[in-house]
Amino acid sequence: xxxxxxxxxxxxxxxxxxxxxxxxxxxxxxxxxxxxxxxxxxxxxxxxxxxxxxxxxxxxxxxxxxxxxxxxxxxxxxxxxxxxxxxxxxxxxxxxxxxxxxxxxxxxxxxxxxxxxxxxxxxxxxxxxxxxxxxxxxxxxxxxxxxxxxxxxxxxxxxxxxxxxxxxxxxxxxxxxxxxxxxxxxxxxxxxxxxxxxxxxxxxxxxxxxxxxxxxxxxxxxxxxxxxxxxxxxxxxxxxxxxxxxxxxxxxxxx
Amino acid sequence: xxxxxxxxxxxxxxxxxxxxxxxxxxxxxxxxxxxxxxxxxxxxxxxxxxxxxxxxxxxxxxxxxxxxxxxxxxxxxxxxxxxxxxxxxxxxxxxxxxxxxxxxxxxxxxxxxxxxxxxxxxxxxxxxxxxxxxxxxxxxxxxxxxxxxxxxxxx
Amino acid sequence: xxxxxxxxxxxxxxxxxxxxxxxxxxxxxxxxxxxxxxxxxxxxxxxxxxxxxxxxxxxxxxxxxxxxxxxxxxxxxxxxxxxxxxxxxxxxxxxxxxxxxxxxxx
Numbered sequence: 001x002x003x004x005x006x007x008x009x010x011x012x013x014x015x016x017x018x019x020x021x022x023x024x025x026x027x028x029x030x031x032x033x034x035x036x037x038x039x040x041x042x043x044x045x046x047x048x049x050x051x052x053x054x055x056x057x058x059x060x061x062x063x064x065x066x067x068x069x070x071x072x073x074x075x076x077x078x079x080x081x082x083x084x085x086x087x088x089x090x091x092x093x094x095x096x097x098x099x100x101x102x103x104x105x106x107x108x109x110x111x112x113x114x115x116x117x118x119x120x121x122x123x124x125x126x127x128x129x130x131x132x133x134x135x136x137x138x139x140x141x142x143x144x145x146x147x148x149x150x151x152x153x154x155x156x157x158x159x160x161x162x163x164x165x166x167x168x169x170x171x172x173x174x175x176x177x178x179x180x181x182x183x184x185x186x187x188x189x190x191x192x193x194x195x196x197x198x199x200x201x202x203x204x205x206x207x208x209x210x211x212x213x214x215x216x217x218x219x220x221x222x223x224x225x226x227x228x229x230x231x232x233x234x235x236x237x238x239x240x241x242x243x244x245x246x247x248x249x250x251x252x253x254x255x
Numbered sequence: 256x257x258x259x260x261x262x263x264x265x266x267x268x269x270x271x272x273x274x275x276x277x278x279x280x281x282x283x284x285x286x287x288x289x290x291x292x293x294x295x296x297x298x299x300x301x302x303x304x305x306x307x308x309x310x311x312x313x314x315x316x317x318x319x320x321x322x323x324x325x326x327x328x329x330x331x332x333x334x335x336x337x338x339x340x341x342x343x344x345x346x347x348x349x350x351x352x353x354x355x356x357x358x359x360x361x362x363x364x365x366x367x368x369x370x371x372x373x374x375x376x377x378x379x380x381x382x383x384x385x386x387x388x389x390x391x392x393x394x395x396x397x398x399x400x401x402x403x404x405x406x407x408x409x410x
Numbered sequence: 411x412x413x414x415x416x417x418x419x420x421x422x423x424x425x426x427x428x429x430x431x432x433x434x435x436x437x438x439x440x441x442x443x444x445x446x447x448x449x450x451x452x453x454x455x456x457x458x459x460x461x462x463x464x465x466x467x468x469x470x471x472x473x474x475x476x477x478x479x480x481x482x483x484x485x486x487x488x489x490x491x492x493x494x495x496x497x498x499x500x501x502x503x504x505x506x507x508x509x510x511x512x513x514x515x516x
Contacts, residue, residue, distance in 0.1 A: 033313045035323035039370075044417035044431040047480040054413055185400020186317070201318035204437070204479035255317035321478040345476060349442045353476040361468040361488055363427035368484035372440070372476050 018176040020190060025246060028189035028254055031180070036201070040253040048130060048199040048251025051123075051206045055131025058124055064115025070128070073112065077135050085133035086142045086248050089237040091149050098152050100233050102129055102208060120227035126206050130197045133250035141194070141248060143241040152230075156238030159231060165222030186255055192243035193236065195252020202255065209236055286347050293351040294382065297342050298390050303382055308393040310343075310381040319373045319399040324353075328365035328383045328391070332358075338365035340384040347377040373399050414509050416497055421514040422489035430461065431484045434499050434507065440475035456501035459483055464493035473501075489515045 029037060043049050059070045059077055074080040089098040092107070099107065105128055106117035118125035145153045160171045174183070175191035182188070196209040203211075210232050217224035225231045294303070311325045328338045337360045343353040356367045365383070373379065380394045413435040422428050434456060441453025453475065461469040468487050487495075492515045499507045 033315065033317050035313045036317045039321075039323060042431075044415070045433065045482050045484070047433060047482070049415060050413050050433060050435045050480060053415060201321040204320050325484075348476050349440070350475055352472075352474040354474065355472040356485065357470045358485075359468070361463070361466070361490070362486055363488040364486040366486060367471075368431075368482065370478040370482050372478050 018172055019242070020176055020179070022245070025192065025243070026179075026190055027192055027194045027246060027249065029194075029249060029252065031187040031189055032253075032255065036253055036255065040195075040249065040251075046199070046251060046253060048197070048206055048253065051127045051130040051197070052134045052251060054123070055127035055129070055134075058128050059131055064109065064113035066112065066114045068113055070108070070113075077132065081132045081135040083136055083139055083142065085136040085250065086139045089143075089233055089240065091146075097230065098149055098233055098237050100209075100236050101132065102210075103228065103233070105129060105132070121208060121211055126197050126208065129208065130206060130251050133196065133248065136248045137250055139248055140245050141240055141243050143237070143244050145241060149237065152234045153237050153241060155231070156234035156236070159235045160238055160242075165217065165220035167220040169220045171216065191239065192246055193239050194243055194246050195249035195254070197250065198252045198254050200254050206251065209239075283347065286349070286351070290344055290346040290351040290380075293344055294342075294380070297340075297355075297382060297384070301388070301390055303390040303392045305392060307391040308341075308381050308383045310379065310393040310395050312379055312395045312397050314395075314397060316373060316397055316399050319375075321370050322373050322397070323368070324371045324379070325368040326366065326381045326383075326393075330365045330385070332360050332362055332365060334360050335386070337386045338362070338383050339386055341365065341367055342382045342384070343371070344380045344382070345371075345373065345377060346380070348372070348374045353379075373397055375399055414497070414499065414507050416495075416509050416511050418495065418511060418513065420512070421516060424489060424491075424515050426489045427486050428489050428513075429484060429486050430495070431482070432459070432497060434459075434481050436480060436499075436501070436505070438473075438475065438477055438479045438481060442475065454502045454505075456481060456499050456505060458498075458500045460498045461485070461487070462496040462498070463487060464491060489513065491515050 029040065039045055062069045062072070070077070085101055088101040088104065090104070091097070092099045102120065102125055105125065109115045110117050163170045171191065174188050179188050179190045193209050197206050198212070199206050200212070210227055213232060213235060214224040307329045309327050312322060316322050324343065326341050326343065328341065330336065330338045332338065338358050340358065341356045344351050345353060353371050354367070354369060358365055376398045378394050378396050380392055382390055382392045384390055415433040417431040419428055436456050437454065438456065439451055439454040441451070443451045445451060455475055455477070456473050459471045459473065460467060469485050471483060473481065492513060495511050495513055497509045497511070499505070
């Protein structure tokens with residue numbers, strides 16, 4: 001019995017290589033200038049709130065053949081969605097794989113509301129995602145890996161450590177080994193997804209973690225996976241696990 | 256054999272040259288002239304004194320697309336003595352005007368906060384027009400860098 | 411979904427200076443950018459913002475392409491009397507949005 005438990009423990013052992021010690025993890029928030037941090041801290045000036053408020057409207061809007069709104073099943077999001085975003089990506093038994101929050105929202109739309117799924121990076125999907133994730137602001141990221149999610153987690157972690165693209169760089173080389181140093185004038189963050197969807201100053205708009213990851217892939221001149229690719233969801237799972245225990249900041253502001 | 260650190264520096268260099276937004280001198284001269292003209296339109300050629308105005312911008316900017324900017328002017332803001340307008344200019348943006356705010360005694364306080372685009376490392380200027388017809392100004396020099404990992408419009 | 415957000419205190423003491431923070435959802439397309447095919451992306455910006463307090467204009471601003479997307483404008487006014495504050499944004503391509511907020515002055 002104990003032997004089997006130890007075997008499982010060994011199989012699940014997840015820390016190795018160049019990982020940042022848990023106590024040394026810092027949100028990208030801490031690398032920003034004072035004024036940019038103030039932009040995030042004040043709901044009255046945080047441009048991400050424009051999407052959050054749109055999301056609130058959509059949450060209460062009836063949609064699809066069912067004629068039911070999100071609120072119809074989930075009630076007040078401030079209560080029902082508390083802690084939800086902090087647990088995603090999460091394993092979906094019906095699909096047999098982890099899915100991210102955007103996919104969960106679209107699954108609800110097509111299966112329960114009988115409505116068409118929303119396109120990735122569409123204003124509506126970003127708005128609902130931002131509204132739902134906002135309800136977990138301040139809460140610690142809560143991801144644990146179990147035997148069901150382990151193979152996907154491993155795949156995501158391998159992506160993080162794999163050299164790729166014309167520049168032949170792995171995520172870990174910048175974000176584990178060189179965080180805090182400057183790259184073209186900006187400080188390299190540790191790359192924790194603590195505030196998604198984020199208002200990125202570079203985009204002058206709100207965007208998802210997958211959009212940001214695609215920017216990284218393009219940055220090292222690698223072919224980015226398409227939106228919704230399982231490779232991205234697996235990488236998201238690894239990144240959220242890597243940031244476990246850190247507080248969610250959605251909607252965050254980042255350069 | 257290139258060490259990993261050397262390789263990263265080389266890669267950064269490639270980014271920097273590709274992404275740099277340096278204006279050529281003739282372009283810069285044109286924009287400076289446009290800036291002076293825009294100021295003249297507001298002041299009518301009247302003298303502008305340094306002081307009374309406080310322009311706040313981060314000296315090192317996270318991203319030139321969105322730069323928090325605040326202006327405040329020392330003034331009792333009474334009917335007899337108040338700030339009529341606050342104008343903000345840049346000297347290197349494609350267009351010199353940024354914002355013109357019109358106040359008055361009902362403002363209570365002569366202060367404005369917004370977020371602006373700064374195209375390149377340069378000086379930003381705020382000019383306040385007072386009810387007695389005088390003009391006062393403040394300038395801030397800001398350094399603009401570019402983000403890494405840009406998008407390339409592949410959305 | 412045209413979206414603006416206005417933040418100000420619901421009540422204030424007479425004569426108190428209150429700070430008003432406004433946000434508008436707008437791309438503020440400068441008119442200086444080009445597509446990858448070299449075509450100019452036409453300008454599309456908010457050009458004017460006005461605040462009217464019980465029918466009296468107490469603040470206005472002209473905005474130019476140098477104002478960042480999703481413009482924030484924060485300004486102050488003296489809480490003179492109870493009533494309505496009306497906020498108006500106008501711009502290129504017929505953009506026009508109005509938002510009102512009541513204020514109680516004690």
